[in-house]
Amino acid sequence: MGKTKSFPLLISAVLPVVILLALTGCGAKKIIPVEDAVGFDPGRSRIASWHELMREKREVPEMQKLEAVNSFFNRLEFAEDLIHWGKADYWASPQEMLVSNGGDCEDFATAKYFTLRQLDIPDEKMRLIYVKSLKLNQPHMILGYYAEPGMEPLVLDNFTDSILPASKRTDLLPIYSFNGQGFWLTRKRGSQRVGGPERLSLWQELRSRFNREVIAAPLPN
Template sequence: MSAFRSGCVSLSKWRNRPLLHFLLFLIFATTLVCADRLPIQFNTFLEKMNQQFGPTRVVVARNWQTMLVQSQNKTEQQKILIVNDFFARNLRYRTDIQLWQQNDYWATPLETLGKGLGDCEDYAIAKYISLRALGIADSKLRLIYVKAQIGGPNSTQTQAHMVLGYFVTPNAQPLILDSLITKVLPAAKRTDLSPVFSFNSQGLWANNSTQSVANPTARLSRWRNIIEQTKLEGVMW
């Protein structure tokens, strides 16, 4: 112990040293973990990305990792805007039929970033997991199924759609992160969206209810599959 102490340098002397900053970056970059965060084992994630989609898509995955690491100390509002902007810049819209030859497929963030493509559910899931990794509590985030008005303000035509909602408090009006538009807007300004139900890893809510009505993994098999698959890809639920 005495030999160890004699070889140590006070952290105060290293506070502004590049090496210390680099070491701290490596600690957070390898595993994003703290009490409120959804930890991601990036060694596993990057290895699987390389195996499934090749080194070119590993670059995109590393960019995602860097964005998360660099956003750790931002405010929640800043984190929301940064994450929303990241996926707006790095993904393009594709239907499940075009991408997966299935009518409805929920992709993991690894699959979505690996393809660089996805539909509304894929955008919402990737943003949800990103914000959970940044320490935003699960109680503040819900994946929301809506009926989206299409064809203009006077149209009565709608289609099924998914967005991500951020709630400052349980009864607050959420901010909406959407794949249809790049702006993050309060729900009151999204008159083109009508909520049907919402969920996260803790509960499932009907319409605008404040009490969960079911276990989301029991009722939503695709959500259960997402949680099980992302565990294998390095997301430590």
């Protein structure tokens, strides 16, 4: 899969644990700043395709939205943060990811989350989930979709276009999850909410940046 990188992800001091994560990337590309997208034809084309996807899939059933968004972003390249962005740990917005044609697992998962939110899938139906990939023996991030509260989630993963129930992904061991409303630690008998999303500073910064970019360049209605 390429080189392995390690970095600490600090969750608030009020938590009883500090989770250390190591994420993997491969095939990094030179970053093209978002503000230069107008002069970068491939990036501009990908942004236009993203807008078209959101216009075309707004009224389709939720499962079709999941499939379309998952396969759309999975076409992009998996790239290591340090080489791709020049930072050890950077969470890119969907716009940045599309312009630069790549990102790591966090970028794939959050891009799908933001896009599905734009397609009117409620926040409570989705969680970004940190897992350990038992097959690769490394941490990983996926997006979970819950059709109903308490139901088993479907897994959107940048490693595959197949969207499977979590019980079928025996290669993934969940650690914690979050969305725009809360933060949950995984327990043996399910997940336990331990606070709000503000416990993840990178997540809060990304949400703010995404909102600023949407104000500057509105997305399709």
